[in-house]
Amino acid sequence: MSASQETTAHSFNRILNHTKSTSKPRATGEPDDGTRKLRRLILVDGIPSSVDSTLRPRIWKILLRVNDLSADRFLCYVARGPCEVREKIRNDTFRTLATDKGFKERVREDMLVRLLDAFVWRNHDRQESSQLGFTYVQGMNVLAAPFLYTMPSEVEAFYCFAKFIEECCPLYVQPTLEGVHRGLKLLDRCLKIVDPELYVHLRSKNLSAEIYAFPSVLTLCACTPPLDQVLQLWDFLLAFGVHLNVLCVIAQLLLMREDVMASPSPMRLLRTFPPLEALPVIGIAVTLVRDLPTELYDELVRHPYELLE
Incomplete structure (x- = not known):
């Protein structure tokens, strides 16, 4: 246990002690100051759950605005x-x-x-x-x-x-899995912008996101072990939005990019992603946001929950 982790745990606890979970609806649910501070700490330091095992469940309940526990x-x-x-x-x-x-x-x-x-x-x-x-x-x-x-x-x-x-993510669990399929199409569109060479290579092998990324988008990367890394990734997704999972899948592609580009049969590599490493994946995903056109990013934000007219 490092001194910095203890300090981070203390910072989280201080915020949690002053933050009450709210249940404002999405339309008016702008995060309060405490939630903004939690988000910042999650992004910069991560949740030191090895120091204080109560932190993650308490933080998740606040991020999800869960009050009713009948x-x-x-x-x-x-x-x-x-x-x-x-x-x-x-x-x-x-x-x-x-x-x-x-x-x-x-x-x-x-x-x-x-x-x-x-x-x-x-x-x-x-x-x-x-x-x-x-x-x-x-x-x-x-x-x-x-x-x-x-x-x-x-x-x-x-x-x-x-x-x-x-x-x-209500659209991810409709019988048609509408949100998942929209997420996969958005993954292709985002990849084409952030790494056109990799996108073209995959498409030359008839590989679209529907073929290689379905499990990762469907489960928000929970299908890729180890679980402790999945939980770190979910800290980030719950803090900033599950739409960012699409960019987290792209981040995993970029981490294995060299092998994928060199492979005559990339699907062999993509059938099972390498063990998840949450911090580099989050770091890359955050930088990718800046590369996307505003309109595309807005579509990405809304795709897990907003019905198309």
Whole structure:
């Protein structure tokens, strides 16, 4: 444990002690001063969770503006038993982050099933009042995994996951995966601007983002181990927006650019991305923002949640 990490942990705690989570809707949800300070610290220093394991869950709840933690309501959903798509859920949950021993030790399959069942029941009740409907779709099990791993309780994981899905990336979990496919098209457009040579090389091999980047966009990079790096990347995405995941995938491409450019069959390399390194990926993603035209970046920001007219 370094002195600088202790200092950073102290800075986070000082901000957290003065910051109350708000639940302002997106349209008026400009971040308050405390949230802006949290974002700055996350970007500059990262969350020193090895020094204080309570920091990440507390920060995630503030970034997601999660106030309502009704255990009774969660237990009511659970008490209803299997939802209508339980079989579909069980087909995916057993293989969630299956190679990560630490995850398997902390998060049992029944916890994942319970959370996803409850989420489907929650939205079964809310369908008439919500513009978008939600049920269980492919990839949702992997998106739930970091919340169950990070949060101290299933109740907190459930409400953070629900807020995240319903507000941050609702189009990613529609039956058509509309947001995911829009993200993949945007990835191609962004790559063409930031690295035209790499873009042309991949297209010459008939490789579009739909072919090589689908898992990374679908799961917001949670499919690429190790998990501790995924959590660092998610600190950044929750602070600044899940739309930046598209640029984080491009950053991973740029880190393996030399090998991809030299390969006659790049898909062999792209089938399984190298182990995730959050800090360099975040650093590159932040610099890429400056290279994008304003109109394209604005489209990128809105693609996870705004319906096309």
